[in-house]
Amino acid sequence: MELNDLDLHYIEKWLPEASVKYRDGSQAVNLGLIITVFFKEGHTPEVRRKMVECVDRYYAEFKPHLKKTLPLKKWTAITEKNYAKQRQEILDSSPEGIFDWILSSGTESYLAPDYEVFIMGKRIFHNDNDRSVIKLVFPLSLLKESEGKERYQSWLMWLCNTFSVESGYAGLSFILPYAFERMFPYEYKLALRFPGVMVDSLGTLEGGEAVEGLKGPCWYTILGNPWLEKLGGAEKLAHRLKNTPEIELLPYNDGLILKAGELPPALGEAKTEELPRLLVKVNQLIKPIRYDGHNGLHFYSEHENFQFDKESTMKWYRRFDEASAALDKDDEGKSWEPVRITCWSGEKSPFDGRWATIINGTTQYTHTRAGQIMPDFEDKHGQKHRASWTLLERDDGGNVFAVKTDAGNR
Template structure:
């Protein structure tokens, strides 16, 4: 595509996608035989209440129906509450038969789990995956239920891929009356994930933009008291919106560079940090938009999170101490004053080291008093020692556009 004919948003998307693609070989774990044991992928995990109620249980099954309709050709394996604790490959009518059995549990008000994925075995990370664990009707509404989907990150390269994924996120928010959730990039582990936790831990130490989410059921109890944190998309239900001052006040606080918000039809808020998700590679620094959103939402983050990994020491995985450090990784990354209010989410943006897409006055929050004129094609300077993280330049609007 000719850069001169490229819109500002298309240019940003191209940069963001290239930033992901550059890191994939470092993130994914592949055996010499070509088996992908750890896979970079797009995830969305939502937590909701009343999972033991009959109508909510059928809504969960509706989410599975939608996933099978769109991605059923890729699905090869499953586990569910009545499968005898064993992961099995899919056979003819396996999904239909499982659905009938789970309907019986729903009708009884019993909790249930169901996993469908694109691998036949439990030892390989799947590209396509949907899973849930609901609550028992006797524990509603105290207990959270969850549903998680996984899709290939390459979906973002397709012309409508980003929108298709965000449509899924909105659909889950509106269908399940979500209390909280998140969506973005993660290291996806096999169904039998325990032995791969050390690898995920190593990647999480290097890439701050990756969500650590190997087993959402482990987080359910702690997340009764707060959200897990921010990611590319952070999903907020009514109680958190209220705690943050209400919808209007929160939207005002989130008028930040590269941040946008969407309100769902049922009063949930989808907060988007960046044009595409960011892995947060160390050479780029923490994703600036993630840091900015974290500052606004930090007060409702879970105060006492459960350990992200189980049965691990400090060298191998997440213990209680380094779990707390991971949750706080964005807290001190950038002073609040470093993001000037005149930066608009819709403005032209360019990363350091790339050619300037348009002549004009540009500035960066990575350096004080940085306003200067660049000509189209000039390489944008970098300030690698900045506490802001990566150097992102923003074009000042023309006087008649202010």
């Protein structure tokens, strides 16, 4: 099942069963929207300044909803004084230090928030084996607001472009309180029932895991250039998605985002629904670079037998694999190879750019304008020969590759 613009009521239908309330009706676990991104250089003054500016931006946009912060070890009302103090402490912090800052709509540390911003910058000597993180929380109701979807995606694109994001995800998630460990059993039970929802209670602590691989498919799945290259590049992904136009490719400065539909994919309720088709497809694409989950989605607590351990975590990471393996084998990308665009002498050049051709070991170069007739190859005796020219570089900086299958079709 996939959602369209008229189907937000589908998610609302599941809210009572995909969330948890205390006896007094207050929220213990919400079903909401998140954006979690991982990036390097969180020890540098420039990036720490940008992280502070992220909090400033979120606070300016959602200030009426944000109530509490954690300046020390106590859940405290946000004031101008403690806001300015925490802000300046981060700006003045040493690259050898770690920092975090949270603003939340949760009035108590045991209540699940509708809105929250959390930033964590890592130490300079962890830059190669850990990642800094930003996590934003929004209510589902944002999608029903005028231009709500656009605001949500705008936040995602801004984060990816501002922080050279390496990986991350955005979409439906179970939103736990700041004191999240007491809710592990509930998140565990909900995750088994609703596999289309991201488990991210420890997302802000998973910077080390982000170095090893991607967490898995979500409504938006972020592929920084290092991960994108391991999958063969943007052109290969586009080829593999030729039969799945619902998945959109959103480029950003340092990578690509896979967007699985105009609205979040279905929850995939275990007893009544199939697995979300678009998440199954995204899983197929990213499986070679996916983290295996060996560190666990939860850590040890008193609820050991009712939460994720290593075995159940690794099984959760594999939850889409069987369905992904059953997809059309033509979509696996094994028959794809990148080849440069070519054009024969006498044909019109498709681009402004620089070309090369080789005949009998001699290379010649030419520069053409779009629509210009491609020249012949002229040998040392002045004889002209029809030649196949290969595009080396486009003046507009565009792609010089075409998609070619084993059958030779372009």
